[in-house]
Amino acid sequence: xxxxxxxxxxxxxxxxxxxxxxxxxxxxxxxxxxxxxxxxxxxxxxxxxxxxxxxxxxxxxxxxxxxxxxxxxxxxxxxxxxxxxxxxxxxxxxxxxxxxxxxxxxxxxxxxxxxxxxxxxxxxxxxxxxxxxxxxxxxxxxxxxxxxxxxxxxxxxxxxxxxxxxxxxxxxxxxxxxxxxxxxxxxxxxxxxxxxxx
DNA sequence: CACCAGGCAAGTA
DNA sequence: TACTTGCATGGT
Numbered sequence: 001x002x003x004x005x006x007x008x009x010x011x012x013x014x015x016x017x018x019x020x021x022x023x024x025x026x027x028x029x030x031x032x033x034x035x036x037x038x039x040x041x042x043x044x045x046x047x048x049x050x051x052x053x054x055x056x057x058x059x060x061x062x063x064x065x066x067x068x069x070x071x072x073x074x075x076x077x078x079x080x081x082x083x084x085x086x087x088x089x090x091x092x093x094x095x096x097x098x099x100x101x102x103x104x105x106x107x108x109x110x111x112x113x114x115x116x117x118x119x120x121x122x123x124x125x126x127x128x129x130x131x132x133x134x135x136x137x138x139x140x141x142x143x144x145x146x147x148x149x150x151x152x153x154x155x156x157x158x159x160x161x162x163x164x165x166x167x168x169x170x171x172x173x174x175x176x177x178x179x180x181x182x183x184x185x186x187x188x189x190x191x192x193x194x195x196x197x198x
Numbered sequence: 199c200a201c202c203a204g205g206c207a208a209g210t211a
Numbered sequence: 212t213a214c215t216t217g218c219a220t221g222g223t
Contacts, residue, residue: 011205017221052220056206098206118204163204 001077003032003109007101008060009051033074036065060096067094080110088114099137107159113150116159117141120166141193 002022010019022031024047030036045058050173065074067090072078075140077159082090087173091102099117106114117140132138 053218056218102204
């Protein structure tokens, strides 16, 4: 439940801010489907304020919780019992849940073998010339799912490593680093060409 | 002070 | 269909 909520709150937002928002919800005793469904939107917005876009996210949380309460009795276990492809479509039908959020819920909250593609994944694949920067989500996802066994623990770690590498700036190319996978990619030229300025 | 973080939906042409 | 814009706090 908490992980699913976090998946929505972290949309385009630093995780540290999400932690504060989740702490607020915990402290208010709202990390529960029934109570979250009952709380007033204005109050929910105030609680998730630290995660940014708080009005939008309050609405998105409500949409998810309403679906969970209505169709699964507020039980995440019941949600996880649904067959994977259908469940993904179900999540995508919820307001505020796009591909990344749906896959994050499936993998991190439900433990189902879905590969999560995020900005870091895209950046790393792009830097290594493995995909066009503007390639569609499903295409990037297919690169992994077509070449790895469908194992949740593996996908979890794989994504964690992509995030770790993706967070790093492209190092100024080490003077001598033959065979380095980042060879020829780092430095000003690459920065100007195909990378957000961070 | 400038920039941006593990997106998404809605509006416009 | 393809682009653009709104949403908003907190850290570096």
